[in-house]
Amino acid sequence: MSYFSLILKNPFRNKTRSALAIVGIAVGIATIVALGLVTGGLKAATSETLNAGGSDLTVTEANSNFMSGTIDESRVGELANISGVKNVAGVLRKTPIINTSVEGGFGSFSVNGIELDKLSVVDIEGVNGSLFSPGSNEIIIGKTAADSLDKKVGDTINLFGEDFTITGIFETGNIMYDGTAFTSLDTLQDITNSPGEVSTIYIQAQDDTNLTELSQTIENTYPNELSATSASALTDRINEGLSIIDSATWAISLLAIFIGGVGVINTMIMSVYERTREIGVLKAVGWRSRRILGMIMGESIVLTLIAAVVGTVLGILAAVAGLSFLGGEISPAYSLDVFLRGFLVAILVGVLGGIYPAYRASQLPPTEALRYE
Amino acid sequence: MNEHIIEIKDLKKRYDEGKIAALNGLDLKIKKGEFVSIMGPSGSGKSTLLNMIGALDVADEGTIKVAGIDLMKTKDLSQFRSQEIGFVFQMHNLIPNLNVLENVEIPMFENNLNSKQMQERALELLKAVGLEDKIRQTPNKLSGGERQRVAIARALVNHPSIILADEPTGSLDSKTGDIILKLLRDLHEQENVTLVMVTHEPYVAKMADRIVYVRDGKVYEEDDKID
Incomplete structure (x- = not known):
């Protein structure tokens, strides 16, 4: 058995609790991924629509x-x-x-x-x-x-x-x-x-022809009557509007980090609490504090990475279902950036959520831990 | 003449903000390869003494040298515990989600061994304690005696110089307890490891080379059966 396989094994000792923690984080990740895919899809469709037309x-x-x-x-x-x-x-x-x-x-x-x-x-x-x-x-x-x-x-x-x-x-x-x-x-x-x-x-x-100059000429010739907009300018303007959704995605990411982090802290603290005696044994057999810290942190990150995978799949399904419900004309924009954001948030939640329980476990005095009933 | 592997002088340890004196100027020397039983009433300081020898706790005053290491002056004692000490607890303290083989491998994580080397050493010891056919079982499928045998294998896996056993038969029936004691004594002889055992039972204590009686945090009598 390797240290890594031990870290992979431990989170599933209490399957229900781990599953609930995973679901909690996965919902946040799914929201981030779904919004990212939809926003990207809308941007791409807008750009395609406005630029594809025969007019300038x-x-x-x-x-x-x-x-x-x-x-x-x-x-x-x-x-x-x-x-x-x-x-x-x-x-x-x-x-x-x-x-x-x-x-x-x-x-x-x-x-x-x-x-x-x-x-x-x-x-x-x-x-x-x-x-x-x-x-x-x-x-x-x-x-x-x-x-x-x-x-x-x-x-x-x-x-x-x-x-x-x-x-x-x-x-x-x-x-x-x-x-x-x-x-x-x-x-x-x-x-x-x-x-x-x-x-x-x-x-x-x-x-x-310089489109900006042409627009200006038209607007100057017909002041307060005509307004001329190039396709790319219109795309920029619409994308500006869509960037609000981008900001909302980041806000949701922060919220997901906070809620997921609290969930992970709770799960890992409970896990450390239940395994106090076991941690005492690990110290008694010579495990260094940083190995115990690494184990608990690793378990926390394993939980959140699983949540990232589940959340990404759910996010894709939600984006596909949502966009097809809206008519199916817009496709989700699958970009590495969106998936990386989901995984980055997951790892951040794992680290932030695991750090306190891991530190607490690593600092347990062995005699007290071994006496724990 | 054998050298002393454990040398303790005027060791003091107080708990509860100094109100309880667990060790009160205890002196003790144990030779390399010796089998010593520590007896005494509850609260006499037996387990505290064992914890001090195993570097699970730190004394307030005095000197304690184990396997040549001054435990009062060494900061990180995890390496000492990993290399020099093997613990056998009254409650086996096995990790429930790991199987027998994995439980025995756990202390070797600090030794830079690969998985194969760890497995070979663990199997060697599980064979020695007669559990080679149960290596894939989890502790909840084992009897009390079998669990304690796994704990003994785990204690010996890193070739420690000292085995510290705290009431190793305390949770077992007398017949199983005798088997465990015999196993401990045999392994102590085969591996030439020093065995320090805390017990309440006089007949268990008599199996040792020497019995040390502790009361009020001090050694008050030593019954040397050999010399």
């Missing part, structure tokens, strides 16, 4: 909520004439009242009006079926929306009091678009009584 700049009404304002359609043509702009698409976005919710979309199901030749600006390169005809009640629908609404090519859908024929189904891989539908801009403006209005203008810039 998103122009919205100044001082309005993102994508909820209105812009005069004439600005679309004007923006096309600004130096450095390659292509421009005005999109009117309206949210119809429908009975079925669309799972996995970016918010509620919306219908976008766009000129047929501008679809590439919103990343739609092709459809399963055919595109809509300008000015008609034809519509193409995203794969996520089609699945949720149980619609296929040739079906009709009633939107804003009018029946639309679904001519095609598209899939961009971008959660912002795949949960929506696109139709002719003229048609949507007519039936929603929004003549000459668009909600957002998407701009494709020429390759050598």
Whole structure:
């Protein structure tokens, strides 16, 4: 038998108590891992969504909520004439009242009006079926929306009091678009009584254009009217918001260290207390204090490492289940950083929780320990 | 003439903030290879004396030299306990979650031996105490006598120069007690190890080369059966 195998064996002398301690720590680790995976997944999805689109700049009404304002359609043509702009698409976005919710979309199901030749600006390169005809009640629908609404090519859908024929189904891989539908801009403006209005203008810039300068030019040309944001700037802004979750994860980590640490101290103190006589015997047979200290510390770390493994598995399951419950469009971001954080917290809990009981055991006077009943 | 392996002079130990004098100027010399029984009434200081010899406790005053080491001047006594002393307690004090073999291996952890060497030495001693067929049993599956035999094997595993036995037959029936005593005496002779045994039982004490009577923390009579 080796010293190491003794350390591995001892924590399981009282299986129930050890199991409870492991569960207590594992819940904390699972929370850290799950939040880390979800936050990472959200960041990756956001970045992918905002950067994957065919547009470089998103122009919205100044001082309005993102994508909820209105812009005069004439600005679309004007923006096309600004130096450095390659292509421009005005999109009117309206949210119809429908009975079925669309799972996995970016918010509620919306219908976008766009000129047929501008679809590439919103990343739609092709459809399963055919595109809509300008000015008609034809519509193409995203794969996520089609699945949720149980619609296929040739079906009709009633939107804003009018029946639309679904001519095609598209899939961009971008959660912002795949949960929506696109139709002719003229048609949507007519039936929603929004003549000459668009909600957002998407701009494709020429390759050598400085996006920050272009944004500035647009905002300076239309002060207090238009706001231009590049995809990367938007990503940064959203990531800034997500960093709050990161801070929350660290706060939870600290809480897990504290709660787990108290649990481990309790478990190890009880263990040392019950084994007082045994520790006296180990001293009597010549074990040095630091070997006893190492044994108890080792047992504490073994407990927390097992908790780290259990917690990591639980965390992954929770993240996968949580994200699939939200529609499954976002995948957990498996990164070494998240798992290392979980294991680091576990080891820290093991060391902090074990240090006092281990010190106490190592300092027990042998005669008193041997007399202990 | 044999040299003295234990030399104690004017040893004093007080407990309870000096109110209780467990050892009160005790003098004792024990020769290498000797078998000495220590007798005396409860509270006379027998076990305290044994603890002092085994460096489990430190005296307040006096001198105590064991195996050439001045225990009053040595700070870390764990190495001394590991190399020079083997303890046999009244209650076997085996570790319940370890099997017989592992219990005997425990004292060897400080000796820089590998697992194989530790196992070989433990098996050698378990064979000597007649437990080679029970090495994988845990203590709760053993009889009282078997447990005490494991404790004896554990005490001898590091080749100590002195075995300290505190009432080794105290928790056993007389027949099992006799077997344990015979085993202890045989091993003491075979391994040429000094045996110091605390006992209440006169017939047990008589098996020793010499009986030392302790009362009020002092040796008040020595019954030398050989010289």
